[in-house]
Amino acid sequence: MKQSSRQTRNRRLAGWLSLWVVGMFGFGYALVPLYNIFCEITGLNGKSATLSEASAAPLEVDKSRVVTVEFAVNVSGIPWQVDRPETVRLRVHPGEPVTVRYSAHSLTDSLTAGQAIPSISPARAARHFRKTECFCFTRQELQARESRMMPVTFVVDPALPDEVKTITLSYAVYPAPDVKLTSS
Amino acid sequence: MTSTVADHHHDEVPKGITRWLFTTNHKDIGTLYLWFAFIMFLVGGAMSLIIRTELFQPGLQVVDPHFFNQMTTVHALVMVFGAVMPGFVGFANWMIPMMIGAPDMALPRLNNWSFWLLPPAALLLIISLFVPGGGPAAGWTLYPPLSSQGGMGVDFTIFTVHLLGMSSILGSINIIATILNMRAPGMTLMKMPLFVWTWLITAFLLLAAIPVFAGAVTMLLTDRHFGTAFFDPAGGGDPVLFQHIFWFFGHPEVYILILPAFGIISQVIPTFSRKPLFGYTSMVFASVGIAFLSFIVWAHHMYTVGMPLSGELFFMYATMLIAIPTGVKIFNWLATMWRGSMTFETPMLYAIACVALFTVGGLTGLTMSITPADFQYHDTYYIVAHFHYTIFAGSVLGMLAGVYYWLPKWTGHMYDETLGKWHFWLTVIGFNITFFPQHFLGLAGMPRRIPDYALQFADFNQVSTIGAFIMGFAQLILLVVVVKAIRGGKEASSEVWENPEGLEWTVPSPPPYHTFATPPQVR
Ligand code: HEM
């Protein structure tokens, strides 16, 4: 075989394989949105879907059924005290909108910003726990020593599987990552 | 099977340090890789002895816990990425061109680059141990949030991974191009020696898995310094996502570590059984099958993260399936030995130990693939026992079989058989003393990656540490054996062994600097 033609073939193959490598690098990144979509569809990891307007349409209230909703919160890495609602466990009917208030209190003398990340358990309830209003939708800023009530409005979808009797809504509050404060 | 002439024209070997810096010769580069791997093997081994010394007794005696965690992390990284992977690339460089009748690798200059990326990478990793905050301490799996919190050492590690990954990718491209384009006339794919086959498959696995890993650590890097939040829940990310991406790479990686060893012992066992390999075709297909399956089983490392039942079941059944092609291989090796006229030179001893002990690792793997059972085994010493039976007994013993098998070919001298046997027995006995008790420790509940432990684990840990020192120091015998064979010894013939198969045995020992400048005709 001629030396030069072999060399071209080698280079061409190396080129194709390099393209494939770049593609696999991209695939690694593509796993991120794929994973999030997968978790949202299945409600895995307690990711409850943020509500679109359409699905926020009023649901029929199922008076015959009662579900216990529990509230929890923990704070890490930010000098805030966040308290869960007065009623730690609430008995609600599926389909009925409910509002509860967490309260946050800044323990420092400067402006701070935090972000609350919700999580629902059990995981299979996540899809059926719909928040229509939540302080977790945006990041929250507290002025020095400020206290504030933080409301969350939710509705438990009547399609919730029968065997789920208790749902826990838990927030983890972190410093808002690397964002510039809007006011100072 | 083959008829060839080795040609000896203009066999000038360049001299001095520049020979090694600028070499594009596959044999030189193979030698560089093998020495690099051996040095890393000793460095990683020293780290493991620090780990075992601390674990000799309960309580904290020798190192502080943070340093202990750095040792478990860096030991694993050095062994996987510094010793085993480069070691096999060294074999590929030396043997593949000679086995398929090619004059050199397809892209010789790229080949030089693939090697010379390694020493800086290793240096970065070692330096990381001395920067403020110390080296990486989150385990070789680099799980966040621990790895997003560590100091500068973690960034060093990330760059190390980038460099090593680049090296593996370039090496793989070269190997694929060599195997697909450079075979001698008549050397059809299904006539290739099994070592060449397993490396072809490994190279494809590397090209699919390493870029994903590079992506994962890049995300880690941007999470740490550039405000992204892939794995940071505060910004809407998820640490479990890292585990998925990591193991999507990580499980194929373990087959990257074992397939070339399977290839080597598939060369060694027929030679010393004086029979052709049993079930060549099924060996090829089993390797391809293992490679495909390896991409759909990753979450068996994550049974406890809270997957849905259907996920747990899928990954459980898929993992169990891997045992089938693996079993095919084991039975083929046994059938090759069956009624062969076996002799037990050092390479054969290593190959037999590799098959026998790898089977133990495969069996523990099977028990861990059972989801409910794995809830008990996960993150205990049982896992540590499992992966040392697969990686040390499988990959490393396989590699040692290859070293003894081809050392006379590489150096032109027979190695010292007595020393070889000492090396073998001390290694294998030391290995079992070290790792067999770890099964019991794990079943009794001793977690992995801890510097201190409850009193009831003391006895088995002491036994294990004693074994580790036997095994560790035995590796110095290998150094002696290799240096002796390079310096001199009984001249080796071209064939070295009794009627071995393969083109590499048709050239003199040591082979001239350039072999197969005119391709041999394979019938
Ligand atoms: C019969 C084939 C195998 C099966 C069924 C199997 C199964 C498993 C399972 C289920 C785990 C996860 C255990 C846990 O973390 O709870 C595991 C871990 C591991 N396996 Fe295997 N395995 C097999 C072969 C191999 C081979 C060939 C290698 C490498 C050469 C290997 C290397 C590892 C390593 C390094 C880990 C631990 C990773 C870590 O957490 O650090 N395994 N294996």
Ligand SMILES: [Cu+2]
């Ligand atoms: Cu695995």
